[in-house]
Amino acid sequence: MAALRDNPLSKDLPLVVCVSHRDARAERPMSIYADYFSAQLGLAAEDMPPIVTMDARLKGDVCTALIVMTALLEMRERFPKAAARANDGRLCRS
Numbered sequence: 001m002a003a004l005r006d007n008p009l010s011k012d013l014p015l016v017v018c019v020s021h022r023d024a025r026a027e028r029p030m031s032i033y034a035d036y037f038s039a040q041l042g043l044a045a046e047d048m049p050p051i052v053t054m055d056a057r058l059k060g061d062v063c064t065a066l067i068v069m070t071a072l073l074e075m076r077e078r079f080p081k082a083a084a085r086a087n088d089g090r091l092c093r094s
Helices: 002-006 031-041 059-078 080-087
Strands: 017-019 051-053
Touching: 017 031, 031 051, 051 059, 059 080
Parallel strands: 017 051
Antiparallel strands: none
């Protein structure tokens, strides 16, 4: 978390959080990851990066994560002024 918080590049680039091995603890809700990011990085709900489940062994799951990242990058490039305003120094807000 410190690397994300302290790296100046992380403030300008979108981030997607991929949660793997969720099948081992299926009873855990995805909200615990959002809560963790919120607590560790002080992010409000609207500033949270997308959090997706994935099994890195499955091509479809990897493709989904790449599609989400591509969409974030595309929005950042298409609307740079809005992205700059939204970023406002916060972590990875695209």
